[in-house]
Amino acid sequence: MGSVRFNPFAPGRVRRRIGVVALAVLGGLLATALVLGGVPDPRRTAGPTPGGGEPGPPTVGPSSTAGAVLPADPPPLPAPPPPANLPVIDYGPAPRGFPADPDPMSTVRLDEGLRPIRRVAAYDAPGGRPRAWLAPTISGVPVTMPIVERRSGWVAVLLPSANRTIGWVPPGTWTTTALPDLVVVDRGGRRLHWYRDNRLVDSWPVSVGAGATPTPLGRTFILGRSSLPGRVYADTEVFALGAVPDDPESVPTGLRGAHIGLHAWYRDAHLGRANSNGCVRITRRAQQRLLAELDPGTELLVLDRFTAPARLPGPPAV
Template sequence: MIERWGRGPLAAVVGVPTLLALALLVGAALRADTPLPGQRAAPPSPTVAAPGEDETVPPAAPAPAGLPVVDYDPAPAGFPADPRPLDVTPLTEGLTPTRKIAAYDAPGGRPRALLAPTISGVELTMPVVERRTGWTAVLLPSASRRVAWLPQGGWTPVALRDQIVVQRRTHQLTWNRHGKPVRSWPVSLGLPGQETPLGRTFILGTTPPPEPVYGGVDIFALGAVPDDPDAVPSGLKGAHIGLHTWQDDDTLGQDVTNGCIRLTRTAQQTLLAEIRPGTELVVVDALPTS
């Protein structure tokens, strides 16, 4: 698990019970002038059907003063649940705020928080999960299985070509591109009581490994947080779920982590070279059988 982002050097990270603690995503991990791996041109602004004669766009209420900004700490309450948390249909478009924008609990609903272009200096890209006339829903960062509704304006679309699917029963991670499987690897997952959260989340960014036990390979921080914050060690309060390697592969296929997803160094290096922030990662017990 990755504890929090900071303004200074990396503080630390965790992966198994009773071991380590602390970790931050640092702004230097992703720079605005650094091309993202596998990035391609963003599509045109999403096409939204114009309202018919009997249809109106729900208006966006002005954001009140003092509205909190979503950061690496747990997101504010009041956002709705993801309507399809276990849907493995790839999410192929994301969006990045171009300024601080209000995030609502429904189209025309109540503004609950602000979303900024970055979190601790790292560009924020969120997958789009639903559209209604004049409104777009995205996966909310720093929360599990929650969405935020955004009115038009103040954001730009981003093409997403990849998806990561994790199956808890088989301890298998599969990387898909354009809806087709590319590679699969075995993984270690969360121990009982600290299970790797089910549902759709996404890659927030990367951070260097703070300790040799992480195998010397950069770590992905996810948007998801533990399902039971009180179950994790005290040093991990406010932590995010991470995707990272370990010093050995002895526990692959087992439930041994604090909720993080652990895979081989070769697999992580492959994903780091190919996966951009905003890429969807969905955790299911098992894929549906046809």
């Protein structure tokens, strides 16, 4: 088997009055202040010093922001109102008109995901044209999409049911969640590498798509789980990915409209080959571990060749 169909489950204030007083009265007040401890020096900071002595002057240096006026962030680009009849992205093919992923083969982990709280429109650019609705769930499963880019107050996410494609989302009814994991599939070397916080956790042999039905390259994500019991799937659940076959007509008729999956296989001896309908097959024990550890929205990256370092590079410093 290769592509999989989705069959998800529900987881005092003090006021001072200052009047005009005689010079003698003012002198008396100053004398009283001196008796009580002196007139405070405005150049000194309040409170004792760490050594218990008199407080010293405040430290002012290049890194101090005291008194500085920081530039305000520009307001987000406005979002044109979306029409109510926009298509909703679901498990079927995503609507056209969305832009390509700007860096589909990047090994820099996508560490944050977007979760719609209510239906939110996806646009083809910040302030651009609304193309489709993103719903909080697909087939009843809560959706988390990795965030690829931020610009002008908007965020771009990897879209489900489309390969190497993003949609732009304005500020609105959504929240974010951390994504600590990254799964890298070496299509040429036929091996899967699992990273958490950019450190290699484990690695296993896998099978990938055959020549006629290759596993799509680039980054996608775990959309949800499917329950496909049976001997060939080693009686474990299947991860349904956001990716679909690059050539939907190349897969067997019974798998048309299905998504690429990550799943166990009933015979380990069949692994390490290019013999699936596009899915990534893995050992039963490895699949059980990943099912226990990986959350929806976790990025899965398919590369033709990948030499697995013990640690992946982090995002560039800002």
